[in-house]
Amino acid sequence: MNLSLDDRQNELIQMVRDLAQQEIMPYLSRKDGWASVDFDWHLVKKLGEHNLICPTIPAEYGGLGLDMFTTVLLMEELSVASRGLSSIVSANIDAVQPILLAGTARQKEAVLPRLTGGNACLAAFAVTEPTGGSDTGAMNTFAERDGDWFTINGCKDYIVNAAEAGIITLFAVTSRQRKKSSMRCFIVRKDTPGVEIGKIHQMAVIHHARIAEIIFHDARVDGDYAIKPDEPYSGYFLLNQTLGTGRALTAACSVGIARAAYDIANQFTDERIQFGRKIKKHQAIAHTLVDMATKIEMARLMTWKAAWLIDNGDDYTIASAMAKLCASIIAQEVTGTAADILASRALEKDSRMGELLSEARAQSTIGGTNNIQRDLIASSL
Numbered sequence: 001m002n003l004s005l006d007d008r009q010n011e012l013i014q015m016v017r018d019l020a021q022q023e024i025m026p027y028l029s030r031k032d033g034w035a036s037v038d039f040d041w042h043l044v045k046k047l048g049e050h051n052l053i054c055p056t057i058p059a060e061y062g063g064l065g066l067d068m069f070t071t072v073l074l075m076e077e078l079s080v081a082s083r084g085l086s087s088i089v090s091a092n093i094d095a096v097q098p099i100l101l102a103g104t105a106r107q108k109e110a111v112l113p114r115l116t117g118g119n120a121c122l123a124a125f126a127v128t129e130p131t132g133g134s135d136t137g138a139m140n141t142f143a144e145r146d147g148d149w150f151t152i153n154g155c156k157d158y159i160v161n162a163a164e165a166g167i168i169t170l171f172a173v174t175s176r177q178r179k180k181s182s183m184r185c186f187i188v189r190k191d192t193p194g195v196e197i198g199k200i201h202q203m204a205v206i207h208h209a210r211i212a213e214i215i216f217h218d219a220r221v222d223g224d225y226a227i228k229p230d231e232p233y234s235g236y237f238l239l240n241q242t243l244g245t246g247r248a249l250t251a252a253c254s255v256g257i258a259r260a261a262y263d264i265a266n267q268f269t270d271e272r273i274q275f276g277r278k279i280k281k282h283q284a285i286a287h288t289l290v291d292m293a294t295k296i297e298m299a300r301l302m303t304w305k306a307a308w309l310i311d312n313g314d315d316y317t318i319a320s321a322m323a324k325l326c327a328s329i330i331a332q333e334v335t336g337t338a339a340d341i342l343a344s345r346a347l348e349k350d351s352r353m354g355e356l357l358s359e360a361r362a363q364s365t366i367g368g369t370n371n372i373q374r375d376l377i378a379s380s381l
Contacts, residue, residue, distance in 0.1 A: 009073055047089065053115055054123070068311050072248055095167065095169040099169070124161040124165035129154070141170070168190060185226070204358055251323035254299065269285055
């Protein structure tokens with residue numbers, strides 16, 4: 001495993017940092033506070049101008065064709081600026097992953113170019129259900145075959161990009177017994193009759209993105225847009241592969257949140273004077289900063305290992321679960337410590353640190369709860 005970044009990766013990191021400093025963070029800070037729940041196409045368009053809406057799409061379909069290692073570098077940088085924006089991008093990546101893994105040439109040509117360029121649409125990854133959560137074996141959304149078509153009924157909830165997406169990657173069962181072998185993956189156009197957006201949740205996290213419910217009522221999908229519809233377990237395997245890569249993305253986002261909090265605390269300690277000197281010169285604070293930086297590096301390296309395994313075709317299941325678990329815990333620890341350093345300033349309404357505290361707390365839930373990760377890891381012990 002080579003930890004050196006190549007020229008393209010360094011250029012990508014610098015481009016995203018410049019975009020964050022010059023466009024994203026100034027726009028968010030002056031618009032209406034860091035904690036706005038409004039979705040705003042302005043920043044999505046900015047990402048589209050740099051072809052960052054779904055960077056894993058191959059170049060032959062108009063994308064950047066980033067491997068997973070480079071993608072986690074990107075996700076960390078985006079999360080330093082805005083967890084909401086990185087969640088929009090990660091939802092697109094998750095939605096596209098099953099198509100990249102097993103889609104037909106027709107499916108790829110119909111979907112992938114729409115998620116590239118300055119006018120890219122968004123995609124939604126529709127798995128979670130009101131009664132299911134992390135228990136995908138309890139999936140109720142049902143796809144009934146009718147000749148060359150499928151009729152879909154059910155509900156997906158807490159779906160990022162749902163209200164704005166033009167494309168939905170949907171997982172449903174094709175057996176009333178809800179067997180894993182009957183799970184299939186479908187590509188659904190948002191404007192399909194019978195597809196409706198239900199409740200839009202007012203979330204305390206993932207600001208500037210939106211999370212909503214998607215309702216399917218007799219929605220008919222052409223069988224040409226079912227991925228491997230006749231292959232048992234195809235949906236189950238695709239779902240688990242996508243969730244595995246998604247954990248690496250979530251881990252990278254946790255690293256970004258932790259880094260943003262550390263940067264704020266580090267700058268503050270360089271400016272704050274107490275007892276005649278910068279508080280950074282007090283050993284207690286200096287050692288605290290060391291511990292924060294060390295934890296961030298540890299989480300980053302675990303994330304890089306998971307991404308490297310994905311890119312090299314090795315078994316990444318446990319590594320990505322460990323990275324997600326570790327990074328989410330570290331994000332909470334680092335943001336909490338940073339808030340302690342800032343003291344009352346961290347408690348101001350609509351403050352950046354307040355947002356980071358909330359976002360870090362959510363990382364133990366996003367991408368599968370940490371206890372689910374522990375169960376997954378425990379199965380290999």
